[in-house]
Amino acid sequence: MVNLDNWRKRVWLPALEAAGIDHARPHDLRHTYASWLIQSGVSIKEVGRLLGHASPMTTERYAHLADIPAEQISEALELGVRTANVPQGAALPGYTALRVVPPR
Numbered sequence: 001m002v003n004l005d006n007w008r009k010r011v012w013l014p015a016l017e018a019a020g021i022d023h024a025r026p027h028d029l030r031h032t033y034a035s036w037l038i039q040s041g042v043s044i045k046e047v048g049r050l051l052g053h054a055s056p057m058t059t060e061r062y063a064h065l066a067d068i069p070a071e072q073i074s075e076a077l078e079l080g081v082r083t084a085n086v087p088q089g090a091a092l093p094g095y096t097a098l099r100v101v102p103p104r
Contacts, residue, residue, distance in 0.1 A: 038065040 016024055030051070037047045044066070048059035 034059070034062050035065055038062045041066075 012026065016022075034047055034051055037050065038044065042050075044059050044063055045056065047062065048056055051059065053059045
C-alpha cells in the first residue's frame, strides 16, 4: 500500500519544484487528461468510461471542449509548449489546469 503523505513529499512535491510549478494537485492531471481526450475527438461516453464516472452527467462538464476546432487546439498546444512557464496566478484559485486563450 502506498503511503500518500510519503509519496507527496518524496515524489509529487519534488516533481512540481523541478517543473517550476508552485501548486498543483494530482487530480489536475486527471482533469487535463479528460480535457485533451475530448479535444482530440474522443466521445463523452468513452471519456466517462475511461475515467470511471458512474454518471454521464459527471463527464458532461467537459462537453463544451468538443466544440473547439481541432486546428485551434493544435495551435494552442504548440503555443503552450513554447510558453510553458505560465504563472500559477493566471488560473482560478484552487484550479491549476492550463487554460489557453487564443490570440485575438
